[in-house]
Amino acid sequence: MEQKFTGFKCKSCGRVMYPKHDRCLSCKGREFEEVGLGKEAKLVTYTKLYAIPEGIEMPPLILGIVEFSGGVRAMGQLTTDDPKTGMKLRPVWGKLRKMKDREIFGFKFEPVNKGLKGKSVNEVGG
Amino acid sequence: MRDVAIIGCGMTKFGRSQGDLMDLLAEASLRAIDHAGADESDFDSVYVGNMMAGELVHQTAIASSLVDRINLVPAAAERVENGPASGASAVKNGFLAVASGAADLVLVAGGEKMTEADTDVITDLVSTMTHPTVEYVHGVTLPAMAAMLTRLYMERYGLSERHLAMIAVKNHANGMKNPYAHIQRLCTVEGAMSSGVIADPIRLYYACPISDGAAAVVLCSMEKAKEFTDKPVRIVGFGHATDVQTLQEREDPAVLKSVQIASQQAFRMAKLEPKDIDVVETHDAFEILEIVQSEDAGFFEKGKGHLAVEKGVTALDGELPINPSGGLKARGHPVGATGVAQIVELVWQLRGEAGERQVKDPKRAFACNFGGFGNNTVIHILERAW
CATH class of the missing domain: 2.20.28 (Rubrerythrin, domain 2)
Structure with missing residues (x-):
């Protein structure tokens, strides 16, 4: 979607x-x-939250603040477990958490080079 | 405006208490009234700082209950809620009531009963301070916000985890000397740095505990203070400012602008500068906040606050002792009580009544209480008035 x-x-x-x-x-x-706000944003700061709130399935919950090119920032969940400050992310729609049996949807942020996750550039390229 | 004096103060031991919220508030209030020698006096107003009595102990309108418990009827009574700065906001309201001439004798109490609830419930309730649609639902908690601020500081200013641990060590050591402190146990840098991670890079030892407790002060006009004590403490300045709610929307997420503005207001009102302050209590719900607040209040250059702990500047015998009480880290953090407890500690310090943790001969003191994650700050400056 x-x-x-x-x-x-x-x-x-x-x-x-x-x-x-x-x-x-x-x-x-x-x-x-x-x-x-644009298709890409830069990661400003992040945390891996181990003391997770209700309705989050598994720790850690990765949260970060991203900055879009116009300077507007947003906070949200990151889909990568290997965040790096400055990395490029894009907003993707998905399930955030469950609250009192209700599923909450919203934007999360995933790395722009998602296809490379877990593999080095060389491996993919080679 | 009239000059306002603090003529007495008291608190309960912080920690896990047997008593309920009203027991705690009554105990702290009576100690403050006795310390002030105001047992026979009629009070005009009572302000009770409290954040979550309705949610946590299923009791509302607690100020009405307190005046009934300790027979201050028919004094005006109200609860003041401003998140974890409820205590300082209550003090501010008491100050304004006396300064304006609307009231002559005022009791300010702050209290919270938290330890009967599960940690998850507390964390969730505290998280409801965050923005409901762009923070809370995403799973943001206060430790997560503190962690994101910490990372910004590490990457921008060279703060290391060791500095956070050193603040924890200092505050634990101070807490050991405070019979009212929740945590009375020394910790080591290595011990702190090997405690569990709650929100990377924040470990358990870089965050405050969940506590029960209450604290109270008695205020009156400076003129009237002579009837009660020869050691009145004057409230010479206060400041109170806000910032946008979300961390990400702040001009610079690493700057606590509400601390800057409220501190400047308080210093202007007091006609003082940061260098005039001898002892400080900060709102170190997370150890990073002791650093950031001490910088944004003007005590240290931005990005250099962590060097102060390294050099011992903020130790009990340093140039500017910070959190001699043990701070939120060791004294504990019953949220509605904290802002009042900071004032209680500083009154004891100024009067030379702080026992083993007494700072050498302080004349002026500064308190910073946080009512959100940096978006609502209440500052008070106190001075010896004898």
Whole structure:
């Protein structure tokens, strides 16, 4: 399922924000349009969480903050167990966790070079 | 505004207690009232800092219950909730009530009863402070946020895990000298660094425990203080500021802007500078926070805070002792009590009543209480007034 990771662009000053605020963080404008934040983001920081919350199947839960090219950042789960600061990730739609028997879906981030996971470039290339 | 004095304080031992929340609040309050010599006095207002009584002990409107327990009726009474800064927010409200002239004699108490709940339940409840749709549902917890901040510091400023361990060692050592501390056990750098990982790179020993406890202070106008004590402590400044809720949306996720702004406000009000402070209590729910807060409050240059522990600057006998009480790490962190307990410790320090952990002759003290993950900070500056 193709889904676009969107932010909220203030119609008055053009600042793009994520999450949505009722008033713009720069100019207090109240009208926004949804805009795509891009297909790739860079990993700013991350953690492997071993004390996991309810509804996460198996520790560790890998969480990170990513930054899109326009400078907007988002926090989310990472699908890789080998995160590196600065690596390129892309948003993918998927199940985040279960909460009180309800399945929660949202964006996670997966490495752009997902196909290479667990193999060196040489192995794949060779 | 009138000058406001703290004339008495008290607290319960932090840790796992037999008593319930009201027992703890009543015990701390009566100790503060006795310390102030205000047993016969009529109080005008009572502020109770508490974060989760409704959720954890199934009791609401606890301030009404406290005035009933300790016979402060008909004093005005209310609970103040500001996450883990509920305690400092309660002190701030008490300060404003006296400063404005609306009240002459005020009791501020803070308390939380947490140890009867499972750790998972506590972690989840505390996590509900995070943004509901872009943080909480993704599984973000406070340890996870602290871990992401720690990693930023490691990669940007050369902070090493050893520094976090050294702060834990210092705070455990201070806690050993504090009969009210939850954890009274020394730890070593190696021991801390081999404890279990909760959120990489944060280990168990770089985080505070879950505690029960309560603390209380008695406030009145400086003029009236003479009737009670010859050692009043003046609240010379406070600051209170917020930042955007999510860590990722902050201008720089490695900067606690609410700490910067609230500290600047407090210093301006007190007409003081960081160099004028002799002793500090920070909100080290995670050891990384002692470093970041001490920098953003203005005590150390940004990115250099971790060097202070290395050089012993923040030790009990250092130039700027931080967390002589043991901090949240060793004194413990009953969330609603913490902000009040910080003030209690600093009042004891200023009055020379801190026993084995007494800092040498401090005149001015600084407290930083955190009501979220850096998005709500309450600062107080205290001064000896005799």
